[in-house]
Amino acid sequence: MSAVAASTVDASLFALCLRLGDSALILSQRLGAWCGHGPALEEDIALTNTALDLLGQARLWLSLAGEVEGAGRDEDALAYWRDDREFRNLLITEQPNGDYAQTMVRQFLFDAWHRLVLERLGEHHDSRVAAIAAKAHKEVLYHLRRSADWVVRLGDGTEESHARTQATLDLLWPHAGEMFLIDEIDGEGLRADWDAQVDAVLADATLCRPASTWAQQGSGQGRHTEHLSRLLAEMQVVARAHPGAHW
Amino acid sequence: MSAVAASTVDASLFALCLRLGDSALILSQRLGAWCGHGPALEEDIALTNTALDLLGQARLWLSLAGEVEGAGRDEDALAYWRDDREFRNLLITEQPNGDYAQTMVRQFLFDAWHRLVLERLGEHHDSRVAAIAAKAHKEVLYHLRRSADWVVRLGDGTEESHARTQATLDLLWPHAGEMFLIDEIDGEGLRADWDAQVDAVLADATLCRPASTWAQQGSGQGRHTEHLSRLLAEMQVVARAHPGAHW
């Protein structure tokens, strides 16, 4: 393999690791904010569980990203010392928590994608990628079961919960589209599988699939929503106040 | 005057400038967050006005603080490069905006104090202090008229507004006490004047003065509530990301 080809492979692999790692990290950060503020103790525990799984995955992906990059950046260098324009998380992961419906719909739309992507990455030619994907896939199956279950409960619960859930679904829907614009993976096939799964859950939840086909995008180029820079300001503040410190 | 005495005077003057300057800065920062989110356009304008006045005062106090300190720190060095433990703003100024009642009660309790303090500082032996105080005093008279007016409107408005305002008054009351623990000024006299004024407005507003006499404190030693470090993380993030930059 020529040097050029190798570096192209590495760049694409690096991008993939950031895509997955940043998405997991940012969503985990959002979920962590529920800790102590959930609607029931059991939910606090379950949300924290998901946050922990995602954080664990983020660490694996970012460590691998650093390894692939070969510039000496470890998971913390990547998490704490990049600016928002350098983050590659999906836009949907940085959307605010909102109410419980918003958190759960966001989670469901993401989980459904996450599971399918990890399934495909489980057969990636790079064994390190395949190994992380296989481990994460197991965890995500559980996340998806839970978030789908909540979407059904809230959609098919009370009048109020139905209205809130439909509103949040309409709100978040434009952020779903960019999930399928991923290198290395067949976006169309992914979308078809995702659609089938999401449609089934929405039907159970008595929710209407939004008609809009428009997809918000930009995160692949580091063009995020206004939310990310605020999230990072908080996440990175202590680390950045003490450059070079060990914790 | 001996060098020791001079440095004692300076330390006390420095502390006074930080007390006033940090309080104005932090409250201004809180008020700025309402911009574009107020209950009516006129309120957006009025809140911004108060925020601007306070920010202007903060700049004067912090510049003077830097001058007194003589260590080469200007207003921005003091605003952007100190940590929460070094801030000397009153605890009440860092309390969250909450709803409009909370913002207005916070403002009223502070304004009533602010006006009285500035009145007294108008006769300070240091002419620089006296000049800033005189300028600020004029602005604060207007702030106080407005915040008192809103406390009355909300207290003596609807059942809902009354309940919200009373609740927020009870919540913020323990943060009022430390306003009177100020060096250089006779706290008891200040408190008596403040009490008279506040009681009159609360009576008009049909609100009950909270019975508690307990005073939350610590800001004089830089011991703040959990809110300040978050507020500063946001306020300082851009400046700190670019050490040494000019804007």
Next chain:
Amino acid sequence: SAEERAFQEAIDADIKVEPRDWMPAAYRKTLTRQIAQHAHSEVVGMLPEGNWISRAPSLKRKCVLLAKVQDEAGHAQYLYGAVETLGASRDALYEDMLAGRMKYSSIFNYPTLSWADIGTIGWLVDGAAIINQIPLCRCSYGPYARAMVRICKEESFHQRQGFDIMVSLCKGTPAQKQMAQDALNRWWWPAVMMFGPPDGESVHSAQSAAWKIKLFSNDELRQKFIDQTVPQARHLGLTIPDADLAFDAASGHWRIGAIDWSEFYRVIKGEGPCNVERLAARNKAWDEGAWVREAALAHAAKRAKRSIGEAA
């Protein structure tokens, strides 16, 4: 009709139309929509810039930004005042906007992603607004024309402040300069599109021109903006994100490449990066402010009742 003729003759003679004058229903309707949309734009325009007040990197810049956003609220006030002289209800118009039935300027559906965006908005967006608005200072409807005089004065101040931020960034560290270039890359085309669709596709222009509500065509104003802005960008040392940009020595104009009008129509349709959020933020403020407005009214009523009681 005779009234219509007299109306048009007065306009042709540059006599201002005033609120109590007779005016054609279509004139009233067109103006109401135009002024209200302008007012709504000022209100929504507070959000993208307001997003950086808390994070302004120096106290002076924070002051300037706060004052600017406050000015925008003031502009909205003048404009709602002007539209009320046409017999419209300010609250009703505002609620039309909240419900998505009335537009505001599409430019505010783009996000502010860094501090440099604040400079760029002042420089480009206010710059474009001024070019759009200066002719309106001479428009036929008196209250609107007078409001625009005040507004334009403040806007040109804002424009200079925005440019000043850009100067600081471009003279600053490499990271600052890169931030400035990045902001220009994102805002350039949306700013160019602020003048509306090309003349061929613009509707109602002829009637608006006759009524002196619209005094120049979209493309004329756009060209003016480009000719003004390109040298400023060069002065800053920034690159305008348009490979086809070229100076046409014959005409003395800068010529830009093709505009992606599909983006323009998409954003107008509601599919801009921030349409949903901007409307949601305004609705949230309005809804959460309801109890405050009610309390103020209730208190005023009580006070009025008491003063009547005392008078009796």
Next chain:
Amino acid sequence: SAEERAFQEAIDADIKVEPRDWMPAAYRKTLTRQIAQHAHSEVVGMLPEGNWISRAPSLKRKCVLLAKVQDEAGHAQYLYGAVETLGASRDALYEDMLAGRMKYSSIFNYPTLSWADIGTIGWLVDGAAIINQIPLCRCSYGPYARAMVRICKEESFHQRQGFDIMVSLCKGTPAQKQMAQDALNRWWWPAVMMFGPPDGESVHSAQSAAWKIKLFSNDELRQKFIDQTVPQARHLGLTIPDADLAFDAASGHWRIGAIDWSEFYRVIKGEGPCNVERLAARNKAWDEGAWVREAALAHAAKRAKRSIGEAA
């Protein structure tokens, strides 16, 4: 009565009381209060530490902290489970706490002001909790004793993690070390007070001791904590904020200076730095979660109805 005598004899013989066993009403009541307060403490205790999850300075520390706070929620679950075996309603007890009718540990009414507070809480607060709780693993009520076994295991893990944070800070930069000292200065006395008022002022102790609900006196446990902690502080190179602290060679104990009990009673009374906020935060979560809990119930009811319909 004969029942009471048999009950006490069983306790004296170290036979565990189980939910279905007969027990004196006062025993049931005392235990219900004690376990519920312990459960509430775990729930409220999530807040001060949760405050730093978003800002943990490394991903590993963030993981550990998230897991720790999750464990606390789990402890609350075990404990609410134990208290339900006494015939109490978990929701009713929780609402008593929300309304301020039941207490939780006063230590959580202090704020977490820096990252070092997370280390200090693990080291001191969990350290004190373990000393308080280890004897409870042998307490007379079976479900409580078994819950405490699980909890103590996890707590000692937390305590080591907290100490590990302190080690990193104390081996770190001067700013980190100062942060650690500052946290110790603020948490030391509140931690010392976690064991409750001095033995002379402690009520109900005799009965609780006979029932084997309380196996050591407050002062005994406090001394144990001090003897354990002082050498740790020295190992870290930190100074305990007590000028009177001295080693008493005769007894082999560290003796501390006078405790400011007025602060202790003030905080219990509601006048701690965060009492109002902690309760407000828990109430907010509960109130804002109401529609979620209702929806879950409504959905469960619908599902049950449908499955009956299908069965018929």
